[in-house]
Amino acid sequence: MRRELYNILEHEDETFLSKAYNVLMLLTILISLIPLMTKASLPVLTIMDHSTAIIFGIDYFLRLFTADLKLKRGKWSFLIYPFTILAIVDLVSILPNFLMFNSSFKLLKIIRMGRMLRVFRVIRHSRNIEIIRNVIREQKEALLVVAGLALSYTIITALLIYNVEPDSTFGTFFEAVYWVTMSLTTVGYSDIIATTVLGKLITMISSVLGIAIIALPAGIVTAGYMTEITKKD
Amino acid sequence: MRRELYNILEHEDETFLSKAYNVLMLLTILISLIPLMTKASLPVLTIMDHSTAIIFGIDYFLRLFTADLKLKRGKWSFLIYPFTILAIVDLVSILPNFLMFNSSFKLLKIIRMGRMLRVFRVIRHSRNIEIIRNVIREQKEALLVVAGLALSYTIITALLIYNVEPDSTFGTFFEAVYWVTMSLTTVGYSDIIATTVLGKLITMISSVLGIAIIALPAGIVTAGYMTEITKKD
């Protein structure tokens, strides 16, 4: 009986029951997110919130109950399982519901974010991501160099602009880093804008370098993707 | 005679008459769009609107009249034809003109959009799009994974920012989704801007991920395009 339960939980698309369980869990995840999408406090939202938490709780205990069949380490499995990454994610996503009753209003908001980890469960049920992950893993070193260059440039330019522009433009150094990132990624939010000629010159250089920052990883990813495809053939 | 008519309607570039009909239809489409480009109500625009609708109406009936020559299913063709995609597009694009007389002012605006489907007729007369379509079809799975990742990221970040930022920044959850999309695609409209340090941190992460979101599909499309070219040779 425990083996059957394990098959339902883990081998998702093989029997009718495992398929149905999979669909049920996906629906539960989606419903559990609805109360987070509004600041209104309707009773229907509270019901959604608690009932989905209970389903996740049952799921957590069923997975713990069949841990030895998954980890194949005998009785030790029941002790090891709660410390695997996926089990921690599962637990963290339910905990806020049971802690909510005896916590202040302020704290509540931060705990709510913990529940967002439920969404990462969806990735558990997908396999196609591996292809993209392979490209990234193979080209990791080159991408890290580009990321390193971008980070160095961001810090240097933030230091430069923070000391060049008048105090009214940037309140803190963090705002300078934020501004450089907005220029480098070509987003260009207009809340903080360089006002001096030197500041505008730095903006121009950052924006032009932003294109290089797009061209370099795009080139690396493309080259990696093509070698992945050639390997397959 | 019906066969000649069918040749004029369908085999566009073979005879002088079919070429002329093709040019006439393209002009009619362009003229039919002019009344939508202004909010002024001049008599000349009303004439344009109705006369082009009549031409489209005649075109619709001529195509229905020769449906058996196209679908090759005997008398059943006349019943099947109105339910083919192109026939529905044709009908929807004329309908508003004939419904306009007995509809209220508010509704009129939404019906007008139906007429925009006329533009899609242009695609019917083009063939080069197939090349691009092939690349997209071949790389569909990989592009869907990227789209899925982008969508997951958008929802998680929207949930996060919606609960982190003060109520004055985002009116509804939809505005949070809109804002994340603007950051991720590096558009950066400045109507909604994160005000807290945590909000700005999320903006920075979104913008940097936006580059990956550009690099990944660009790489996939390039790799797909190159294999398409190699196939040809």
Added chain:
Amino acid sequence: MRRELYNILEHEDETFLSKAYNVLMLLTILISLIPLMTKASLPVLTIMDHSTAIIFGIDYFLRLFTADLKLKRGKWSFLIYPFTILAIVDLVSILPNFLMFNSSFKLLKIIRMGRMLRVFRVIRHSRNIEIIRNVIREQKEALLVVAGLALSYTIITALLIYNVEPDSTFGTFFEAVYWVTMSLTTVGYSDIIATTVLGKLITMISSVLGIAIIALPAGIVTAGYMTEITKKD
């Protein structure tokens, strides 16, 4: 003597005199642009403006004087030469200076732009552009399809948003086209922003499609560039 003059004018990097002439012309072009970079009316700018125009005038007549050596059509060359593209560019770039005296203030502004054509002379003296031009020529058809798709999308979306948004958002249909272009290219100037939920939904779709619009030509150009390189080897 006329042959020597022709060699100086056309074979730029062979003798000392032709090199010197080439450098002189490049400097003249750069100096001629300075008066356009300010709205102040200093005497030194007027001198710059007229003296460079005189040098361009002499250059024009010297090239006309040696036209038969270039075009190799005997006496007809002197008649044909003024109608070659480069000769027209040369003439248009000097004309404003001689027409300026008897023209009103308003017209003057538009004529000034004609002089900007002088900059295109720089391209005449460069050869590396051919490589890039080859890639574009080879992939012309595919790039046109992408451009066509982008244009169709722009017009349809502009029609849609113009009729959906309230009158206060878009003054004219042109502003709707401008707005769609700003979304699709991910520039995101914040002068015109969609205010309705439907308008914001269209903004989001446009921005996401903007990434595809970047990915597609990038892929085509890359594939074209790689085949160019392989050809060379």
Added chain:
Amino acid sequence: MRRELYNILEHEDETFLSKAYNVLMLLTILISLIPLMTKASLPVLTIMDHSTAIIFGIDYFLRLFTADLKLKRGKWSFLIYPFTILAIVDLVSILPNFLMFNSSFKLLKIIRMGRMLRVFRVIRHSRNIEIIRNVIREQKEALLVVAGLALSYTIITALLIYNVEPDSTFGTFFEAVYWVTMSLTTVGYSDIIATTVLGKLITMISSVLGIAIIALPAGIVTAGYMTEITKKD
């Protein structure tokens, strides 16, 4: 003893002492940047500022002291070393601290920027950047053509928009260049926006060309990166 010191300074990852010295220098660089990240004048920041400058000073003299072992030119090495690029960078990054005492407030700000050169020291200790540098070196010519085209376009469009738009839009020609760069790189800061129809038309063309400006270098870099990878295999 001088040889041991030289090994510690230059062969970074071989012995425990050289590793420790390397880590110490990286930490010193990071700490020396902290006082630049705030405009507050706390005593702890002044201590950080001066103590790191003293460490850099000692480092400078130790490197000068072992210059003959590095440059292998005998006694001349001690005269040549201060004029090598890295030595100049080292000196410029410490100088502000020793000049600060007898300088006015205004000048101080500009001198502070000199210290930012310290960050470039980090690059001295990295080697992975060579891969990216290879791609750029190989494709230098093609990238320069693209850069040249972008620069020409920027100047022409800046001239055009500066003379077309009313005086209120652009204060100086520099602002027109700044504005064109913001359009071409698709950043789109909203501090300066074209107000006339002609100006908006130029904005649209610039934004669309901006995509080509991204597509071209991305294509060149990708092609270069792929040939680098193939060479390795």
